Amino acid sequence: MEVMLSLGTWLTEHGRGKPSTVTVFTPADMIAEDAGEDIVHKLLDLASQLGFNYVHSANDIKKITADGIEFANGTSLDAELKIVFPDWRAQDVVRSLPVADSEGFVVTDLTMRNPKYPNVFAAGDAAAITVPKLGALGHDEAAIVGRQIAKDVGRMKAEKADEPLEPEILCIGDMGGRKAFYIHSNTWFGGNVSELHLGRVQHALKNQYKAHVLQRGGGKIPPWGIDAAERIAEHVPL
Numbered sequence: 001m002e003v004m005l006s007l008g009t010w011l012t013e014h015g016r017g018k019p020s021t022v023t024v025f026t027p028a029d030m031i032a033e034d035a036g037e038d039i040v041h042k043l044l045d046l047a048s049q050l051g052f053n054y055v056h057s058a059n060d061i062k063k064i065t066a067d068g069i070e071f072a073n074g075t076s077l078d079a080e081l082k083i084v085f086p087d088w089r090a091q092d093v094v095r096s097l098p099v100a101d102s103e104g105f106v107v108t109d110l111t112m113r114n115p116k117y118p119n120v121f122a123a124g125d126a127a128a129i130t131v132p133k134l135g136a137l138g139h140d141e142a143a144i145v146g147r148q149i150a151k152d153v154g155r156m157k158a159e160k161a162d163e164p165l166e167p168e169i170l171c172i173g174d175m176g177g178r179k180a181f182y183i184h185s186n187t188w189f190g191g192n193v194s195e196l197h198l199g200r201v202q203h204a205l206k207n208q209y210k211a212h213v214l215q216r217g218g219g220k221i222p223p224w225g226i227d228a229a230e231r232i233a234e235h236v237p238l
Helices: 002-013 037-050 135-152 200-216 225-235
Strands: 023-025 053-055 061-064 068-071 076-078 169-176 179-185 194-199
Touching: 002 037, 002 169, 037 053, 037 179, 037 194, 135 169, 169 200, 169 225, 179 200, 179 225, 194 200, 194 225, 200 225
Parallel strands: 023 053
Antiparallel strands: 061 068, 068 076, 169 179, 179 194
């Protein structure tokens, strides 16, 4: 969604095209369904109003040629530029281990321990429970692993250490034109939070993330960062 929206803005601003020359496609019945159906419908309505094209249920890609893309369901798209995001694939070395699922991701409970081998932990992309593979989820999971280890060595009480993962989607996407979208949702995991906000405040947050977390912070979000972003993105107008 981020690439689609920002690319459409770039093409317009540089006189190279417009949103109607961009098609986003997915093998699934719905794109980005882990963000929650309500949010996806709102983003797709926005994209449609802007002129973007949308193809779902394309199944796998059969062939990529100079002129376009052919899908396994028999349809095709003409495309001068093709941008394809591959499936998440686990490391082969993990796939054969008894702690992994059939796809090669490490199985854990909500305290990030493997049920059969409780001295094995996983967090971030390697954990099967991390869906989608987002940094915010990995951040929370790493903190849980730290608390579990502290409990095991007698440095933290079980009451605090055993607070389980409460997965949710937190995402800020650049739309170009000094605007961004912000998503906060846990409906994929059975919750009732479904927040979508668009505007310049969200774009400012995106820029701060790139500047302070990626460029200066070594990729580490400060302990107060996620809570601060949530308050600003969801409660500051514009």
